[in-house]
Structures are given as C-alpha cells and as structure tokens.
Amino acid sequence: MSLSTETRRKDALALLSLLYVKLGDSPIDCTAFDCADVAYAAIQKTSWEELVSEGLLAKRGNSLYFFTAKGWSEALFRCGNPSGPELNERLGKLSKVLKDSVKGRGDSVLVRLDQVTIDSGLSPGWVFNAIDARLICIFGRNDAGWVEGARGRLIEVPRDFGLMEIDIFADLRAENLKLAETVERMEELYADYRCSFCSSPLISRTPWEHEYGTEEFSEYACGMTIGAPHGDAPCTKDPKFPKFVDYVLDAGIDGDVWRCYATAARAQSPASLVQLYPTYGQTEDEARESMRKRCADRAKH
Numbered sequence: 241m242s243l244s245t246e247t248r249r250k251d252a253l254a255l256l257s258l259l260y261v262k263l264g265d266s267p268i269d270c271t272a273f274d275c276a277d278v279a280y281a282a283i284q285k286t287s288w289e290e291l292v293s294e295g296l297l298a299k300r301g302n303s304l305y306f307f308t309a310k311g312w313s314e315a316l317f318r319c320g321n322p323s324g325p326e327l328n329e330r331l332g333k334l335s336k337v338l339k340d341s342v343k344g345r346g347d348s349v350l351v352r353l354d355q356v357t358i359d360s361g362l363s364p365g366w367v368f369n370a371i372d373a374r375l376i377c378i379f380g381r382n383d384a385g386w387v388e389g390a391r392g393r394l395i396e397v398p399r400d401f402g403l404m405e406i407d408i409f410a411d412l413r414a415e416n417l418k419l420a421e422t423v424e425r426m427e428e429l430y431a432d433y434r435c436s437f438c439s440s441p442l443i444s445r446t447p448w449e450h451e452y453g454t455e456e457f458s459e460y461a462c463g464m465t466i467g468a469p470h471g472d473a474p475c476t477k478d479p480k481f482p483k484f485v486d487y488v489l490d491a492g493i494d495g496d497v498w499r500c501y502a503t504a505a506r507a508q509s510p511a512s513l514v515q516l517y518p519t520y521g522q523t524e525d526e527a528r529e530s531m532r533k534r535c536a537d538r539a540k541h
C-alpha cells in the first residue's frame with residue numbers, strides 16, 4: 241500500500257523530531273542513528289530515505305544515519321524552539337565570545353573550537369553544530385565558519401562578525417535583507433525576466449500551440465518579444481532594431497483620405513522584424529509624415 245504524500249511528510253517530520261531530541265547537545269558528526277533500533281520501529285523505512293534525499297540526513301553503510309548541518313538547523317527550526325529564550329541565550333553567549341575575538345582587529349581571526357567552548361561555557365557538541373550549520377548566519381548576521389580542512393577544530397571569525405542586532409526576530413532589517421536576497425535569487429533564476437538589452441521587465445508570458453507542441457511567447461516593456469508566433473520583434477536598443485530608412489513607404493488614396501503603408505525595403509531588412517500599422521492623412525504628405533512619427537514613436541518604446 242502506498243502512503244499519501246501528506247502521511248509520508250508527517251512521518252518524515254516525526255522522525256526528524258525524534259532524532260533531534262535523541263541528539264541533544266551531541267555533535268552531529270559523531271552521532272549515528274541506527275534505523276534498525278527499536279526506538280524507530282513505528283517510523284516508516286522510507287522516511288529515512290526521504291530525509292536523505294532532502295539533504296537533511298547522510299547515510300553510512302546499510303543502516304546508519306547522521307544529521308547533516310542543514311538537517312540539524314532544519315530540525316532546530318521545526319522541532320526546537322527557535323524564538324525561545326534558551327536558544328537566544330546560547331546564541332548570545334556564542335556571539336559574544338566570537339565577537340570579542342575580533343574586537344580591535346583589522347582582519348579576520350582564527351580561534352580554536354575548544355577555546356570557544358571554554359570561553360562561552362556552552363556544550364562543545366552544540367557549539368560544533370552551531371558553527372557547522374552556520375546558525376548565526378541563518379539568523380541574519382555575518383557568521384564565523386570552519387577554516388578549510390579544519391572542520392571541528394579551527395574557526396575563522398570575519399572582521400565584521402555579528403554587525404547586526406542580537407534580537408533578529410524583531411529586526412526589520414533582517415526581513416528586508418531576506419527579501420532583497422529573494423529578489424536577487426528570483427532574478428538569477430529567471431534571467432529572462434528582463435530584456436537582455438535594456439533591462440525592461442517582462443510584462444507577459446503566454447503559451448501558444450503549434451503542430452509540434454507548445455511555445456511560450458514573452459513580451460517585454462520595451463516591445464521586445466521572444467517566441468512570438470510570426471517572428472520576434474527586437475528591443476529598441478538592439479542594433480537590429482529598424483530605422484526609418486529601412487522602410488519603403490507606399491501612399492495611396494483610400495476613399496477620401498490618404499493611406500500610407502510601410503514595408504521592408506528588402507527581404508532581409510531589419511524592417512521586416514517590426515511591423516508598422518498604416519497611417520492616414522488628408523494629403524499624401526500628411527499620411528507619410530504620420531508614418532514617420534509612428535516609426536519614431538515605436539523606436540522610443
């Protein structure tokens with residue numbers, strides 16, 4: 241019988257919580273959990289794998305699992321009490337010791353984990369986990385981290401460590417920072433979210449179907465299109481964008497007004513990329529002049 245997504249998720253979270261309680265203040269790199277242990281008899285076997293696939297646990301051998309740094313901080317936030325006084329107090333003590341180590345220094349400093357443990361009075365396992373998970377960084381400040389190749393032994397504390405306020409939960413700046421980071425990440429994820437020539441924003445994205453499948457038609461505020469059914473219009477800042485001279489004008493009487501058409505001077509002309517609707521006038525000159533204006537307006541887009 242296959243379990244519903246909801247049930248599987250609940251079971252995986254229950255396991256995460258169970259392991260977090262069992263871990264206590266032990267260091268994550270030295271604490272293995274055996275899934276064959278009777279303590280986990282009520283847990284679905286698939287939950288262990290689920291946490292591994294989410295990068296929250298790491299597997300060794302057939303039945304041993306360890307918390308990853310990400311798994312530990314995730315468990316702390318989900319199952320611990322992230323805004324409670326105990327965590328705040330611990331973070332405060334750890335921050336103070338690290339901050340004191342860079343006080344008056346012009347550069348980052350290296351401190352030993354055991355020294356930090358002694359000076360802060362905190363449990364060595366918890367300090368290891370907090371540094372490993374870059375917990376202070378998660379809370380929105382410049383964090384200290386392991387010196388490469390010296391995990392668990394040597395900590396590098398940046399010169400500007402902990403520049404922000406201690407009470408990050410009440411700190412709006414942290415929220416703003418997070419927001420700015422999200423926007424930045426969004427922009428990275430959606431590189432096509434802005435025109436590559438002039439950075440105008442994407443204004444619409446519409447799927448359309450053709451005989452081979454579905455295409456997406458994107459239109460930017462500058463008028464550039466990508467994936468349009470009848471060919472794309474370039475950005476007005478693109479050197480490929482047509483100039484007035486790329487068009488041939490053709491004026492004629494239409495009833496009692498003059499009408500002017502603009503067509504591409506030659507087949508490969510840039511003018512074939514940007515269509516201009518016909519213009520009208522009382523005289524031939526007026527109709528042509530109106531087309532010249534239309535072309536100039538379109539180029540300003």
Ligand SMILES: [Zn+2]
Binds near residue numbers: 437439440462463477
């Ligand atoms: Zn553009």
